[in-house]
Amino acid sequence: MxxxxxxxGFRRADQVIISALKRLExxxxxxxxxxxxxxxxxxxxxxxxxxxxxxxxxxxxxxxGIGHTRWATHGKPSEINAHPxxxxxxxxxxxxxxxxxxxxxxxxELERKGHKFSSETDTEVIPHLIEEEYRGDLIEAVMKxxxxxxxxxxxxxxxxxxxxxxxxxxxxPLIIGVxxxxxxxxxxxxxxxxxxxxVIYLEDGDILRIGNDGFKIWNNGKEVERRVExxxxxxxxxxxxxxEHFMLKEIHEIPRVVEDTLFEYLSEGIDLDVSFSAxxxxxxxxxxxxxxxxxxxxxxxxxxxxxxxxRVEFASEFIYNPPPMGRTLVIAITQSGExxxxxxxxxxxxxxxxxxxxxxxxxxxxxxRIADNILYTRAGPEISVxxxxxxxxxxxxxxxxxxxxxxxxxxxxxxxxxxxxIMPELVRKILERxxxxxxxAEEIAKYEDIMYIGRGIGVAIAMEGxxxxxxxxxxxxxxxxxxxxxxxxxxxxxxxxPVIALLVSDETYEIMLNNIKEVKARExxxxxxxxxEDREVEKYVDFVIRLPKTNPLYTAITYSVALQLLxxxxxxxxxxxxxxxxxxxxxxxxx
Ligand code: AGP
Numbered sequence: 001m002x003x004x005x006x007x008x009g010f011r012r013a014d015q016v017i018i019s020a021l022k023r024l025e026x027x028x029x030x031x032x033x034x035x036x037x038x039x040x041x042x043x044x045x046x047x048x049x050x051x052x053x054x055x056x057x058x059x060x061x062x063x064x065g066i067g068h069t070r071w072a073t074h075g076k077p078s079e080i081n082a083h084p085x086x087x088x089x090x091x092x093x094x095x096x097x098x099x100x101x102x103x104x105x106x107x108x109e110l111e112r113k114g115h116k117f118s119s120e121t122d123t124e125v126i127p128h129l130i131e132e133e134y135r136g137d138l139i140e141a142v143m144k145x146x147x148x149x150x151x152x153x154x155x156x157x158x159x160x161x162x163x164x165x166x167x168x169x170x171x172x173p174l175i176i177g178v179x180x181x182x183x184x185x186x187x188x189x190x191x192x193x194x195x196x197x198x199v200i201y202l203e204d205g206d207i208l209r210i211g212n213d214g215f216k217i218w219n220n221g222k223e224v225e226r227r228v229e230x231x232x233x234x235x236x237x238x239x240x241x242x243x244e245h246f247m248l249k250e251i252h253e254i255p256r257v258v259e260d261t262l263f264e265y266l267s268e269g270i271d272l273d274v275s276f277s278a279x280x281x282x283x284x285x286x287x288x289x290x291x292x293x294x295x296x297x298x299x300x301x302x303x304x305x306x307x308x309x310x311r312v313e314f315a316s317e318f319i320y321n322p323p324p325m326g327r328t329l330v331i332a333i334t335q336s337g338e339x340x341x342x343x344x345x346x347x348x349x350x351x352x353x354x355x356x357x358x359x360x361x362x363x364x365x366x367x368x369r370i371a372d373n374i375l376y377t378r379a380g381p382e383i384s385v386x387x388x389x390x391x392x393x394x395x396x397x398x399x400x401x402x403x404x405x406x407x408x409x410x411x412x413x414x415x416x417x418x419x420x421x422i423m424p425e426l427v428r429k430i431l432e433r434x435x436x437x438x439x440x441a442e443e444i445a446k447y448e449d450i451m452y453i454g455r456g457i458g459v460a461i462a463m464e465g466x467x468x469x470x471x472x473x474x475x476x477x478x479x480x481x482x483x484x485x486x487x488x489x490x491x492x493x494x495x496x497x498p499v500i501a502l503l504v505s506d507e508t509y510e511i512m513l514n515n516i517k518e519v520k521a522r523e524x525x526x527x528x529x530x531x532x533e534d535r536e537v538e539k540y541v542d543f544v545i546r547l548p549k550t551n552p553l554y555t556a557i558t559y560s561v562a563l564q565l566l567x568x569x570x571x572x573x574x575x576x577x578x579x580x581x582x583x584x585x586x587x588x589x590x591x
Contacts, residue, residue: 009182337365
């Protein structure tokens with residue numbers, strides 16, 4: 001998820017574009033670039049890192065330009081890989097948000113025709129394709145070029161000799177900001193609100209041309225009209241997409257995140273290279289916090305589906321007593337790729353001769369430079385300190401890894417993959433029912449202690465649910481395997497300690513229902529998470545959070561989304577600072 005901008009008007013394009021890009025840095029901030037038309041040439045600046053002070057930068061005079069702030073997906077953050085990208089003659093410049101899935105084959109075809117490429121990006125094929133089609137009419141060349149692209153793309157194109165901008169929207173957001181005698185193109189509304197609140201939301205397949213005579217939009221070769229809407233939001237609201245907090249916005253992005261991560265690894269079959277697992281005798285996960293809980297679910301899945309023994313280590317403890325590394329594969333899970341404890345554990349594992357794989361969300365992060373192999377999650381930038389969408393993306397990669405390593409018959413794997421493909425729909429159903437969860441949160445917000453219990457796959461889900469609640473609501477939440485209660489935690493139960501019980505429709509169901517009855521007998525209020533068709537549980541609990549039916553293996557996703565919402569609305573009810581909770585940081589870069 002990157003941020004792209006275009007400007008056509010009377011102001012200095014460089015200043016307009018750089019300040020607009022700063023408004024889009026929540027979409028990506030590892031590098032940026034701007035191109036301005038100057039005479040019959042293009043002036044371009046590209047930098048690594050976030051923008052910083054706008055005043056620090058200026059390009060040549062010009063009132064037509066494009067810009068990009070990057071969240072690297074193909075090619076690490078660097079000046080070469082930063083956008084805009086150009087054609088061989090430095091006449092055509094392009095900024096892009098999305099992923100061109102067939103870029104490799106297009107690139108090879110263009111190289112055979114003599115085109116020279118300088119970056120590692122998927123995007124660079126676009127200006128070269130346009131160059132191939134260009135006969136003096138920019139929009140015609142763009143229309144022909146995008147027909148060859150597969151994947152998702154929002155692009156803005158400019159030509160050094162043309163007083164116009166051309167833009168395309170396909171499966172990536174793009175808007176027009178309508179000013180008086182000036183027009184703005186952007187990935188999202190915050191980029192234009194300093195200048196106008198009149199916005200047009202482009203639709204899939206729309207191709208836009210802006211010139212001195214105004215703008216026109218085509219779709220499927222026909223000219224179309226799109227409605228101008230007035231946006232009522234402040235800039236801060238807009239960055240959150242109208243949501244009150246980044247955390248809620250990021251929870252609502254989960255269906256797309258699951259789609260993008262599945263898209264990355266699923267073609268005919270599971271397109272995941274596991275050659276790193278050849279000859280291994282065991283797997284050791286190292287991670288911290290939420291990523292540690294994802295590792296626990298990874299252990300459950302891999303042992304259940306492949307029989308390979310798995311250990312999960314707190315990265316911060318691993319370094320003191322690393323297990324012997326025989327034919328051990330070490331998998332480090334880290335959203336940021338910068339968590340000091342996890343990096344140290346990775347370095348230690350390498351020193352001890354283990355192969356190290358990293359499951360990471362941030363391209364070019366330190367973890368990607370230490371690891372031998374990398375599996376990327378496609379959660380995009382996560383702003384809220386509490387990890388939500390990134391956790392779910394980690395689970396999707398772990399499901400695919402366990403299925404790929406499993407020895408199950410192809411038909412069974414296919415069936416499980418099909419059940420995973422419908423996960424975005426199931427998550428949308430849960431998001432539609434968030435009010436029910438909000439009402440229950442209103443009930444539990446008054447407590448200072450909460451206990452989470454589960455069995456089987458439910459244990460790690462409960463631990464992550466408790467961490468979310470702790471992090472943002474400051475309620476003392478603990479999670480236990482339900483079978484552990486009678487060995488001590490029972491002593492804490494009573495009217496002042498509600499229990500959140502995860503009831504999964506698998507071999508643990510009956511005994512878990514018994515545990516719920518035992519908890520209820522000690523007068524604790526009980527909130528159960530259960531399958532929407534379950535009519536039994538409601539007899540024994542105070543509240544039921546009903547979740548769409550799915551394979552018990554996949555409850556780690558459905559139940560976790562519900563627990564993320566429960567923590568969010570409880571913290572909101574308690575008036576907590578949700579996106580930046582006290583004493584915490586998004587990336588813990590100190591040991
Ligand atoms: C989770 O909500 C927290 N932000 C924290 O526990 C986090 O998971 C932990 O610091 C690990 O971060 P990483 O995944 O970036 O390595």
